[in-house]
């Protein structure tokens with residue numbers, strides 16, 4: 001967008017971020033007749049899919065459902081090519097949406113929001129950017145993403161490395177040439193497990209440094225069949241509604257109530273069917289997999305047996321075999337992950353046996369040896385859910401900083417608002433189901449709710465909204481109580497902030513499932529935004 005007078009005026013809303021959340025928010029605000037602009041650090045729309053261009057990057061939510069549903073013509077017109085779309089296709093989709101709804105004219109690219117200060121007298125937010133812009137707005141809307149602040153681990157000597165150095169979450173647009181190169185990859189989460197098979201096909205040798213073995217299920221990706229697509233598109237509204245009624249907003253079938261209610265043969269058959277179907281469906285095989293350790297162990301054992309069947313070297317299979325709770329860390333979905341370890345050009349280093357001492361100018365030094373490489377890749381994830389917001393200097397009433405309010409872990413009402421930060425909304429903020437669900441529908445649900453709230457405020461001539469302290473306390477306590485009953489708190493996952501040194505250990509997403517969350521949101525809308533103080 002161009003400079004000019006618009007910049008000097010107070011706008012109704014400033015949106016931070018132009019991924020799927022920021023794009024749709026901008027559209028809804030404009031449709032409501034409100035003036036809005038967005039700031040985006042990246043050079044284009046797409047968010048996650050703009051930054052994460054590593055080899056093998058793709059979605060593990062089915063393409064026909066990892067897409068917007070707010071516009072019927074859009075969902076009918078767009079044609080996905082694969083069951084699980086690759087990063088370039090999702091980025092193209094984001095660009096298509098931006099073009100179709102003429103969003104870019106209100107987005108400032110290559111511009112990072114650095115500060116947002118609430119002015120109680122003027123009832124306005126003062127927003128500053130790294131480009132020196134200062135803007136004022138009535139509402140500040142965060143669409144900064146749950147997985148957008150890259151985590152650089154606390155490993156000595158990272159700056160000493162003299163070869164090529166990349167992070168999966170900040171992959172160069174021009175790509176990387178691995179031909180005849182030796183490569184070290186640190187990390188074995190979702191990004192690593194997608195990229196390792198692809199990089200190993202191209203490089204001379206790949207060394208993987210694993211701290212925690214993960215459960216990996218096959219994607220069983222395939223091109224989409226036009227007949228299947230037509231069938232889904234003709235039934236989109238009812239399929240979307242069905243997905244919304246499941247715990248994670250996905251379309252795989254919900255399984256029986258307990259893994260222990262059926263015979264061992266039936267249980268294994270259920271797991272086998274879901275393994276063959278591919279993707280995250282294994283998580284939903286039985287409803288008590290995240291609440292009953294004995295049930296969970298049956299699913300864990302199923303995957304452990306698969307690893308032993310696939311990986312030929314028993315010692316490598318042993319190292320790859322996870323010991324923690326199945327699904328406690330995000331389940332990984334990949335193509336040929338375990339099979340790749342049967343190749344001759346890959347080595348697996350278990351960091352529990354030989355920890356990393358430091359990065360040297362030539363590669364990675366463990367307690368056992370130096371691994372000299374041409375290329376070093378950090379696949380070490382994100383400062384999830386709070387990182388992107390805490391990296392902005394956000395100050396609410398009385399100059400209170402958001403990062404201080406969240407010192408002991410994030411507190412929010414419904415993941416949408418924070419007490420002490422009036423007129424600020426957080427799309428898919430901590431305390432909402434967000435990362436435990438198919439995220440585009442979840443984003444739409446939040447944006448629609450914020451849109452309704454702003455329209456209702458404008459009808460009432462109201463100018464200020466703030467989550468009440470008691471509603472926030474109740475919501476935080478409720479989420480903590482549910483989380484503590486779940487097996488999801490039994491490992492060191494990024495859901496708990498355990499991957500970032502010094503981060504408070506708090507389970508950040510709402511764990512009660514999408515239907516319960518949506519019901520609560522609908523209730524508060526019916527009840528005139530109960531829990532928010534509107535004046």
Ligand code: FAD
Pocket residue numbers: 016017018019020021022039040041042046047048049050052057058059060061066111112113114143144145146147148191388392428437438439440443
């Ligand atoms: P993002 O896409 O993260 O966009 C946020 C944007 O805000 C970024 O572009 C960032 O640059 C910008 N921003 C942040 N801070 C500032 C600032 N201070 N100033 C200006 N701009 C700022 N979800 C699924 O449901 N299914 C999947 O299969 C799936 N796969 C994923 C794969 C990867 C590799 C990753 C990292 C995430 C995946 N996710 C998946 C989660 C994914 O993040 C969401 O699905 C979705 O893309 C989030 O959209 P968003 O707009 O909320 O955030």
Ligand code: NAP
Pocket residue numbers: 058059060061147153154155168186187188189190191192194209210211212330333351379380381382435492494499
């Ligand atoms: P991640 O899941 O957090 O994985 C990071 C990896 O780096 C882990 O194996 C971690 O080990 C390791 N690590 C971190 N610090 C380390 C250190 N100091 N030394 C050694 N190892 C270290 O990050 P990610 O793979 O980028 O994925 C993040 C999330 O993005 C996923 O969970 C998912 O939600 C989303 N995602 C989805 C897809 C998809 O298929 N759709 C693909 C990529 C990402 P520990 O486990 O021991 O901490």
